[in-house]
Amino acid sequence: MNILPLIIKREFLAKVRNKSFIVMTFLSPLFFVALMVFVAYLASMKGDAKQIAIHDESGLFIKQFKSNDAFVYQDLSAIDVGILKDSVAAEKYEGLIYIPAQVNVSDYEKNIIYISNDSPSLSFISKVELLIADKITHINLQNKGINTEIIDEAQSKVNLKLTKATGEETVRGLNEIKIIIGGAFGYFIMMFIIIYGNMVMRSVIEEKTNRIIEIIISSVKPFQLMMGKIIGTSMAGILQFIIWGIVGAFLLMGSSFFLGINGTPGMTTVEVVETAGMFSPELLTDIQNYVHEILSLPLISMFVYFLVFFIGGYFLYSSLYAAIGAAVDNETDTQQFLFPILLPLMLGVYIGFFTVIKDPHGSIATVFSMIPFTSPIVMLMRIPFGVPVWEVLLSIFILFATFILVVWLAAKIYRIGILMYGKRPSWKELYKWLRY
C-alpha cells in the first residue's frame, strides 16, 4: 500500500477533529456575518436630517436648496439674522447660510457666509458653493441676453466607448470589478498561506516535541512525511473554506431577507445573482449589468490560473513553514524565521493593492508578478486586467521551478532539523544543514 495517502489521511483527520478547528469552522462565519449585518445595519440607519437655516436677503438663491434625507433647508429670510445666529449657537440649527443682499451679482461670489458651531464637511461646502455658483452663472448668462433654456437643452453628455486594440469591446466599471476579483484572489491566497502554513509548522513542532518523529521516519521518508503533512493540512483548509463559503452564503442570504438590507458591499457574484430577486428594478438593471460584465471576464481561465498559483504558492510557502517547524523546538523560537516569510507575502499584497490597481502592466507590477514569492498574489491581481499568456506561463514556470527547489531545500533542513533537539539553530547552522 502506498504510504503517502495514509499520512495525508492522518494529517487531515488530526486537523479536522481538532476542537479548535471545528469551533473555528462553524463560529467564524457566524461571527463574520453578524459583523457584516451589524455594519450594514449601522450604514442603513438614517441619521437625523440636519436642519439648515437659510437667510436669503436677495431671494435669488432660496429656490436652489432642495431638502433631502440628510439636509432640511428652511427659508428663514423673514427672521432677523441675529436671532438665527443665536439659534445656531443654541444648536437649534446645524448651520445658517446667510446671503446678504448685494448690488452686483458678482459680489455674491465672495460675500455669502456659512455660520455653524461645528466645522462643516467638505462635501457639504462644495455642494452649497456649487448651487450658488450655478445660480450666479445663470443670472450672468441672462444678463448678457442669453436664453438659459436653450443652453440647458444644448447640454450634451458623452459616453466613451471602450474597446481593446483587438477590437473587443469592454465595459465601463469593469476595472472596479477586476480589482475586487483580483484583490480577493490575492488576499485569499495570502490568508490561506499564513493560516495553514502556520498549521503545518505547528504540526511539525508537535511531532518533534512528542518525540514520535523518529519512530515515523524509520518507516517513511522525511520527504513523504513533509509532503503528506502539507497536502493533508491544505485539504483540511480547503474543506474549511468550502464550509465557510456555504455557511456564509446561506447566512448572508438569510440575513438580507430578514433585515431587508440591500446591496451589502463585498458580496460575491453568486450571491449577487441569487439575491437579485428582491431588489428594486433600477438596482436590478445595475446588477444585471455587473453580472454581464463579470461574465464577460475570462472566468474559467481565471479560475484555472487561480488554482495553479494557489497550489504553487501554498506549497512553496508551506514547505518553508515545515522547515522552520523542524528547525526549532517550540513555537516561541519561530519568530526570527517567520519574519522573512511574511515579508514577501505582505509586499505582494501591498504591491497588488497600490501598484497593480494604478498601473496593472507597469514595470513594478510586471516584475513582482514574476518573482515567485510574490507572483501568486501579484499575478492573480493582474490577470483580470488581461495579461499576455506567455507572461502568465513564464510566471508559473518560475514559480514551480522555485517551488521544486525550495521544497528540496526545505526537505533537507526538515530531515536534519527533526532529529535535532536543544538549542535554537542560527541561520549559519541552517545553511550547514543544507550541505549535509
Add this chain to the structure above:
Amino acid sequence: MQPILEVKDVVKKYSDKVALNHVSLSVPQGTIYGLLGPNGAGKTSLIRIINQITYPDSGQILLDGQLLNPTHIKDIGYMPEERGLYKTMKVGEQAMYLAQLKGLSKQEAKRQLQYWFEKLGIEEWWNKKIQELSKGMAQKIQFVVTVLHNPKLLILDEPFSGFDPVNANIIKDEILELKKKGTTVIFSTHRMESVEEMCDYIALINKSNKLIEGKLIDVKKEFRTHLYQVGILSDNVERLMLKLSEKFKMTSTEFKSLNNELQLEIDLGNAMPNELLHILTENGQVTHFVEKLPTVNDIFIQTVSK
C-alpha cells in the same frame, strides 16, 4: 550461518565532526547483540543509518545478505531512545497508523494489535488517548508498535529507560521470547547490568570507533585477569603466606562471608588453579575459591579509559 546484519567500513561525518570512523560490525542471526558505548560515541548515528533515516558517507550495510534498501523497512523494528506518541490521538488508532506505515494491511495490523494488546493485558486502553496514560503505559504501547510487524531485526535504543522494574521485566521476557522465535535483537545501551543478563554478543563503540566486538563469553575471556578470590581458615597463617608468596602475587581483599577467614586476591599468572588449590588445602580449610571474572562494566570502563 549468514549474519543478519553486516556493517562494512561505514563512515559518517557531520560537517566537521566524525560520527562513525570506518566501523564494521557483524550481527549473527537469532542473537541479542549489545551495542555499547558512552553517550556521543556514535551508537545512535549507526542505528539511524541501519534504519535508513540517514545515510553513510561511505561503506555498506547488508541485511540478510542484501544491500540495505527501502524494502527492508518492514524487516526492522526500531524503538528510538527519544520516543513518544501523538498525545491527542487514540491508542488504537495510533497503533493502527504506525503499523500501516510499516506496510501492514489494515486487517493484519488489527489482528497483530489484538494479539499484543491481549498478551499484555491492555485491551481497555484502545480508545484512550496517550495523554491519559502514564509514562510506563505509553512505553508499553511503544514496544507493541515496534514489534507488531514481526520484524526480523529489532533495534532497541535504551529500551528500559522510563520503565519501572515490573514493566521492565515484562518487556525483558517479551524480548527473550522474541529471540526464541528467531528475532535478532540489537540492544543499544550504556546500562551494563542488562547487557550482562541478556546479550550473547557485544560491540563496544567509543569516540566513533569500534573497539571490541564478539561473543560476550569470548570478550570476557579476553579480558580475564586470572585473579582468584580465596577465603581460607588457617592455623599457621605465616607459613601459608610464605608458601604463597613464593609462587604468586597477592593482595588482601574483602568479600561478604559468614566465616571469619583470611581473604586474599591471588594473581595466578600462568599457573593452573590446582597448583594454588594444592598449597591452600595443605595449609588450611578452603571456604571460598572463585575466579574474578571481568564484568561488562569493567571491560567498558577499562577500554573506554584506555
